[in-house]
Each structure stands twice: as structure tokens, then as C-alpha cells.
Amino acid sequence: MSEGTIQPDRPQVRTGDTPDLFSKFDPVIAMREGLLASGVEDPFSLVMEKVLSPTRAICNGRETILLGTYNYMGMTFDPDVVEAGKQALADFGSGTTGSRVLNGTYQGHRDVEDALREFYDMDHAMVFSTGYQANLGIISTIAGKGDYIVLDIDSHASIWDGCKLGDAEIVPFKHNDIEAMEKRLRRIPEGAGKLVILEGVYSMLGDIAPLAEMVAVAKKYGAMVLVDEAHSMGFIGDNGRGVVEQAGVMDDVDFIIGTFSKSVGTVGGFCVSNHPKFEILRLVCRPYVFTASLPPSVVATASTSIRKLMQGSNKRAHLWENSKTLHQGLKDLGFQLGTDTAQSAIVAVIMPDLERGAGMWEALINEGLYVNLARPPATPANMTLLRCSLCAEHSEEEVHTILGMFERAGKAVGII
Amino acid sequence: MDRAEVDTTIRKLAEPFNKKGVAITETTTFAADLEFDSLTVMDFVAEIEDEFDVIISMNQQAEIENYGQLVDAVHKLQAN
Numbered sequence: 410m411s412e413g414t415i416q417p418d419r420p421q422v423r424t425g426d427t428p429d430l431f432s433k434f435d436p437v438i439a440m441r442e443g444l445l446a447s448g449v450e451d452p453f454s455l456v457m458e459k460v461l462s463p464t465r466a467i468c469n470g471r472e473t474i475l476l477g478t479y480n481y482m483g484m485t486f487d488p489d490v491v492e493a494g495k496q497a498l499a500d501f502g503s504g505t506t507g508s509r510v511l512n513g514t515y516q517g518h519r520d521v522e523d524a525l526r527e528f529y530d531m532d533h534a535m536v537f538s539t540g541y542q543a544n545l546g547i548i549s550t551i552a553g554k555g556d557y558i559v560l561d562i563d564s565h566a567s568i569w570d571g572c573k574l575g576d577a578e579i580v581p582f583k584h585n586d587i588e589a590m591e592k593r594l595r596r597i598p599e600g601a602g603k604l605v606i607l608e609g610v611y612s613m614l615g616d617i618a619p620l621a622e623m624v625a626v627a628k629k630y631g632a633m634v635l636v637d638e639a640h641s642m643g644f645i646g647d648n649g650r651g652v653v654e655q656a657g658v659m660d661d662v663d664f665i666i667g668t669f670s671k672s673v674g675t676v677g678g679f680c681v682s683n684h685p686k687f688e689i690l691r692l693v694c695r696p697y698v699f700t701a702s703l704p705p706s707v708v709a710t711a712s713t714s715i716r717k718l719m720q721g722s723n724k725r726a727h728l729w730e731n732s733k734t735l736h737q738g739l740k741d742l743g744f745q746l747g748t749d750t751a752q753s754a755i756v757a758v759i760m761p762d763l764e765r766g767a768g769m770w771e772a773l774i775n776e777g778l779y780v781n782l783a784r785p786p787a788t789p790a791n792m793t794l795l796r797c798s799l800c801a802e803h804s805e806e807e808v809h810t811i812l813g814m815f816e817r818a819g820k821a822v823g824i825i
Numbered sequence: 826m827d828r829a830e831v832d833t834t835i836r837k838l839a840e841p842f843n844k845k846g847v848a849i850t851e852t853t854t855f856a857a858d859l860e861f862d863s864l865t866v867m868d869f870v871a872e873i874e875d876e877f878d879v880i881i882s883m884n885q886q887a888e889i890e891n892y893g894q895l896v897d898a899v900h901k902l903q904a905n
Contacts, residue, residue: 593880
């Protein structure tokens with residue numbers, strides 16, 4: 410991102426009065442230039458020169474505590490996970506160079522789908538090359554022309570893009586509003602297919618959906634239900650199956666979408682389901698068919714990690730402790746947070762505006778703490794957020810160190 | 826409900842969203858003239874949907890640029 414915008418302009422000469430296709434990006438370019446002109450360090454061009462552990466890295470020459478990764482369960486440096494990847498790299502090579510439906514299904518791809526079936530105790534599992542593609546593929550394929558998709562307005566970009574790629578009628582409702590969802594389901598014409606799309610944890614504010622109530626309403630209107638559990642896998646629910654498990658609605662949900670790039674600690678996406686015809690999707694789902702499959706080392710690390718996450722109850726308990734301590738500590742310091750209590754491993758600190766948000770981000774990075782700066786349009790209600798996501802490998806002492814950093818930075822920038 | 830009645834009802838619903846008090850005609854656009862952002866659009870659409878007990882899907886919204894088109898669309902939807 411940064412390289413492109415620090416080069417001098419080299420205007421293209423176009424014939425006639427044809428517009429520059431890049432003109433549409435002018436507001437974003439202006440916003441970025443305005444932010445950097447205020448002298449803050451660019452929050453969107455951080456490079457990690459060395460990664461020391463799931464919770465520490467060298468960023469711009471400084472040793473930094475990582476509080477903005479999705480490495481919730483700290484699996485990225487797990488010795489068994491790393492060893493499985495090395496072994497697969499040696500045995501199967503660096504990549505498959507092919508689609509899952511042609512030459513791209515190795516033993517490891519089958520094995521990771523077995524691991525997912527065991528993890529969720531469900532009949533079918535289908536692995537995609539990224540979580541983004543899992544949503545893109547499943548949503549656009551199962552909801553077609555004449556069908557209705559009813560979804561939360563704060564849904565992730567991959568869900569919206571899945572809607573856009575398909576031909577269904579798209580009907581959003583106000584975030585987590587059960588009544589607004591029910592009204593829309595009630596108005597759908599008789600005989601139309603219905604898909605309700607929800608997320609377990611909404612990643613911007615770290616709040617969870619009232620799934621018990623919402624899934625019951627969806628079922629009352631005969632809708633199929635898809636829940637994206639990207640930010641809860643491995644952590645929420647007794648077996649780490651997500652908010653669907655915590656809410657007791659595993660059996661009523663038709664599809665769970667997830668990712669390997671968060672708790673699992675690598676990259677890839679998946680869908681699990683008990684639908685008897687599920688396997689046909691392997692032939693008709695374009696984002697699954699028309700892309701290369703994951704490298705053997707990636708699926709080997711993923712299956713090892715998933716199987717270890719099944720035994721992760723101690724780590725889950727520690728991550729809850731960390732999340733609650735950080736949430737309460739930040740609240741006591743006077744920061745405004747996205748939720749009243751800790752609902753997930755994401756704690757969102759609401760900034761008054763982008764300028765002070767960037768100032769706070771810079772003050773924290775100088776303290777040696779990395780958090781995510783999130784800004785519109787990724788955020789709900791045009792908020793600027795400093796998003797903190799905890800890891801099971803953060804020690805209790807580290808969480809207190811982090812709170813000290815927030816206190817000094819917040820006072821320096823004048824937010825608390 | 827005839828078109829004039831639909832117009833009257835929607836005009837009333839639009840009032841609280843029309844922060845600058847723009848005079849609304851058939852050709853008034855939501856994006857350029859009324860400066861509705863995506864959140865305002867969602868709230869405004871929800872009010873209309875509840876009032877007329879209809880669904881205006883995002884696919885349909887994409888076709889609606891000005892006030893007259895909105896009245897036409899709602900008139901047609903509530904007649905069905």
C-alpha cells in the first residue's frame with residue numbers, strides 16, 4: 410500500500426476526455442495524505458522484521474508486544490504444528506499447483522477435512538484456500554436467483570462480497586436486532602428460499618450475536634442458517650466450536666464458516682455442515698473449483714493445530730481471564746469500549762476521531778505495543794477503533810504491562 | 826393506497842433524515858442532493874419497510890436514485 414503512494418505522480422495521457430479510472434480513489438488518497446501530513450507514523454505500513462513468538466515481534470526495530478493479531482490460541486509457534494509443516498514440505502513439496510477438483514487434493518487436504526469433522530462433530534467439511542473464499546463460495550452458490558438472504562448490516566466484507574457475487578435478493582437488518590430480523594423474514598414472499606447469515610463474534614466491536622434467539626426465529630420461518638465463527642473457533646464454547654456451541658444451537662445451524670487464519674494459526678477457510686447433499690458443492694462452487702488448493706505444509710499445520718485445539722480447555726480459560734482483565738482495566742482507566750463486558754477476545758477501544766486514533770496508535774507503538782487501528786468503512790457507525798485482540802500466550806503480567814502502556818499513551822494524547 | 830398517498834407518507838418519513846431541509850421533488854437524489862450515507866439509507870429504508878410492510882431489497886435499492894423512483898417502487902410493492 411505505501412510504496413504506491415510515495416512514488417511521484419506519472420500522469421497517463423488519455424485520448425479525448427476519457428476519465429482516469431483512479432479518480433474514484435481521490436477521497437481515500439486525500440484522507441491518507443491528510444493523516445500523514447499531521448506527522449503521525451503510518452499505521453497501515455508497519456513491517457514486522459522478526460517474529461519472536463505469538464505475542465512478540467520486532468517492528469521498525471523495536472521489540473513490540475502484539476495485541477492486534479488473530480493468533481488467539483497462540484498456535485503459530487507450537488512445536489508440533491511447526492514440525493508437521495516441515496514434514497509435509499519435505500514429503501509433498503511446496504505447493505499443489507492445482508484445483509481441489511483436479512490435481513490439488515492430497516492426503517493432507519482430506520486429513521484436515523477429517524480433523525474439522527471431528528472438531529465440530531459434523532458430517533461434512535469443505536476446505537477453501539482462504540476464509541474470504543469460503544464465504545464468497547458458499548453464499549454465492551447456495552443462494553441463487555429468487556432466493557432471499559437476510560443478514561446483519563455489520564457483516565464482514567467477505568459475506569457482503571458473497572452476496573454480491575450471487576443472484577439472490579439481499580435484505581439487511583439492524584445489527585443484532587432480533588425483531589428487525591423477524592420482520593424481514595415474515596415479509597419474504599411465500600415459496601422463496603431463505604438464508605439467514607449471522608456471525609458468532611462481530612470482529613470490529615468484539616460483541617457476540619444473540620444466537621439462541623436469532624436461530625430460533627430463523628427456523629420458525631423455515632430459513633437455512635449460516636453462522637460465521639471466524640473469531641470464536643478454538644476459544645468460545647466448551648469444545649471451542651464457537652458461539653453456536655455456547656448458545657446451544659449447534660444442531661439448528663445449517664452451515665458454519667470458519668478460517669485457519671485465526672486460532673488455527675495458518676491460512677485457509679472452511680465450511681462444515683450436516684446437509685445430506687453438501688458434497689455436491691465441490692463441483693458447483695466456483696471459488697472452490699477455480700483456484701489452487703492450499704499448500705501441503707499449510708494443511709498439515711492446520712490439521713495438527715485443530716486436533717490440539719480440541720484439548721485446549723486450559724488455554725481457553727486463560728484467554729478468558731486475559732480478556733476480562735484487559736477489558737475491566739481499560740474501562741477503569743476511563744476508555745470508552747465497544748462492549749460493556751468482555752464478550753470475546755477482542756476488546757475495541759473507541760477513539761474520538763481518526764486523528765486522535767492515529768495519535769494514540771503511534772503513542773502505543775512507541776511504548777512497544779501493537780494494536781489494530783480500524784477506521785471507516787470497515788467499522789460500524791463510522792467509528793475509529795483501536796482493536797485489541799488477546800492471545801492465550803499473553804501472561805497475566807503482560808496484560809498489566811499493556812494496561813500501563815495504555816494509561817501513559819492515553820494521557821499523552823489526551824483521551825483519558 | 827394510490828401514488829399520491831404513498832408520496833405523502835414517504836415525504837413525512839423522510840423529514841427527520843432531511844437534515845438540511847432540502848426541498849424534495851421527484852428528481853431529488855438521495856446521494857447527491859440529500860447526502861444520505863449508507864447508514865442513513867438503512868434507517869430510512871427500514872422506516873419505509875415497516876410503514877408499508879414491504880421488503881425493499883438492496884438489489885432494488887440499487888435501482889433507486891431519486892425520490893420519484895422510490896415512490897414508484899413503494900407504490901408498486903404495496904399494491905402487490
